[in-house]
Amino acid sequence: MSGSAAEPVTQAELEVADTVGRLMEFWGFKRPMGRIWTLLYLSPTPLGAAELGEQLKMSAGAVSMTLSELVKWGAVKKSWRPGERRDFYEAETSIGKLVQRVLRERELELVRQFEDALTNAEAALPHESSSPDFKRARVHELQRLAKLGETLLTALVAGKVVDPAPILKVYAK
Amino acid sequence: MSGSAAEPVTQAELEVADTVGRLMEFWGFKRPMGRIWTLLYLSPTPLGAAELGEQLKMSAGAVSMTLSELVKWGAVKKSWRPGERRDFYEAETSIGKLVQRVLRERELELVRQFEDALTNAEAALPHESSSPDFKRARVHELQRLAKLGETLLTALVAGKVVDPAPILKVYAK
DNA sequence: CTAAAGTTTCACGAACTTTTGAAACCTCAA
């Protein structure tokens, strides 16, 4: 038999896992990622793929793919038990590190793509007859906003003090 | 015929609209919301539902539902042209205001639900034999994180200066 | 070298979302 020896995870634990799963989903990740990460986070010892699948009623395939994704994001590390052949996994507990990484690799990337796309589109905008070229001006506003977002994210990632006042001043007048 | 008199929106404009649409999608809204908002944002004059549907190749129904959602979020206002019977729409241009509103009504709400769920789950957690109750301690960590998030969001919404240092200090050690 | 254990990949189907088109519903003018 595979991993049936593990302590039975309680109902409450599964609820925490699901709660985190939903939050992660909102953050743009898949729900199972949050669920698995949480189970590992709540476990004093690393767990194997079989246990996880059993507890969460997920197929081996799904567990495997979800774990790889988590490992890719650094949210889970492969662990190792001497003697045992199969892999074990444990949660990265520095949530701050994880958040920073997501901000750096995903959000910042997104903002930059946004800026690029705007720049391209702007180049393709025909010049208008009206003297203060309305559309072009608006696109500039969007670009300025993107730059601000980039600045803010960069600061957050670097752990610097952030002052949102400029945003509010300029855009929420 | 209905609203075929409007200036033909250029390809470039549609591209900007789509770019913003994708960004909005990432932010948890529907893509058509971003597209419609952008078209209005780039238009010097308010537009009617018919024009929007025509330019974006959306059915009247979709345009109607999308517009109501945008109005609900305060991203678009109903406008009015004397003489014309149908409604016209214009974009809210204070993006900062919009962001604040989303943070306040959606993100903050989410964090609070998260806290509640954790509190409930914690109450249902069985006490463990191990002296420093491992699982309970970890759930407390999650709760602390949620509180920090709440604090940060509240500050952002209020336009206060934000110092992310505590998060990094505590969680990214 | 072979067999057993574990892991990964993948095509398919289920479940969920989004969009459509049509019908019902307002509102105003004549």
Add this chain to the structure above:
DNA sequence: TTGAGGTTTCAAAAGTTCGTGAAACTTTAG
């Protein structure tokens, strides 16, 4: 009061995402 113009709602179609289970692959022990 009726009808035309405009808007909203809704059930069904289309599209998309997600999870499964089986098969292929990899690794290690004997």
